[in-house]
Amino acid sequence: MNTALITGASSGIGKELAKIHASKKGDVVLVARREQALNELKAELEQAYGITATVITADLSEPDSANNIFQATEAAGIQIDILINNAGFGGHGKFHERDLAKDQAMMQVNMVSLVNxxxxxxxxxxxxxxxKILHVASTAGFIPGPLQAVYYATKAFVNSFSQAIAQELSDTNVTSTALCPGAVATEFVAAGDLEGTTTWDNAATAKSVAQCGYDAMMRGDLLKINEGRLAFLLKWVIPFLPRKMVLKLSQQSMEKH
Structure with a gap:
């Protein structure tokens, strides 16, 4: 398998995933909104690793974006062996006080375009x-998220969707992996108006999360949480706590200090 298509490739986890795949002499199709950033990454990867990088600019909040991306790779005769659905964004605040259009765009990017x-x-x-398919989901998908209600719900969808299709594909050599990181130090924090929340005080690096996810995808893992402590909490502590306590703790982690 040689060519990986990566959404949200202009920065953060997506950019690091592109670097990892290119370092293994794999070609990449880089998808994001920022053409200049993609072209800079293309030049960097091609020079460093001697691979072919193709740039496709697309805004995944637009309903036709997935089909346009697919038509572009088909027209170029590029076979996609690895699909990395990394693009996604969040947003802070009480649901009823937030701009509905922003949450609708979030659902389009995080769920609908990913599915398409x-x-x-x-x-x-x-x-x-x-x-191989890698869905960049989140530990946010394991619990509801007051002050990030829609974002947490979209990631619960991705967690569920990825595992369901993994089972459907169990009699094939195609795999679906959900990467579920905790807090990661990327542009996601500023873009989602999340500065000042305690969750990001000890965030992991995008590079470490990307490596964790890439390795899990290559193994065909069903689901991968990047931090052992988080995995333990989500699997063995939180399910046994009263639900209202979980919701209160979840909200506290999103409150700004």
């Missing part, structure tokens, strides 16, 4: 009986 891209590229993978 998966459907478009998965069919070819199944036909070839070869392929």
């Amino acid at each position: 891209l998966t459907h478009l590229y998965l069919q070819g993978m199944v036909q070839r009986n070869s392929g």
Whole structure:
């Protein structure tokens, strides 16, 4: 498997995933809104690793974006062997006080475009009986998130969707992996108006999370949490706490200090 398509490739985890794949002599298709940043990354990867990087500018909040991306790779004759659905964003505040259009755009990027891209590229993978999909989900998908209600809900969707299709693909050589990181130090924090929340005080680096996710994808893991402590809490502590306590703790982690 050689060519990986990566959404949200202009920065953060997506950029690091592109670097990892290129370092293994894999070609990349870089997808994001910022053309200049993508072209700079393309030049960097091609010079450093001697691979081919293709740039596709797209805004995944637009309903036709996934189909446009697919048509672009088809027209260029590029076979996508690895699909990395990394693009996503959050937002802070009480749901009823937030701009509904922003939350609708969030749902489009985090869920709908992710589903559309998966459907478009998965069919070819199944036909070839070869392929890997990595969905960058979140530990946020394990609990409700007061003050980030829609974001946490979108990640719960991604966690569920990824595992369901993984089971459907269990009789093939195609795998679906959900990467569920905790807090990561990326542009996500500023873009989502999340500065000042305690959750990001000890955030992991994008590079470490990308490596964790890439390795999990290559193994065909069902789900990967990047931090052992978080995994323990989510699997063995939180499920046994009273629900109202979980919700209160979740909200406190999102309150600004």
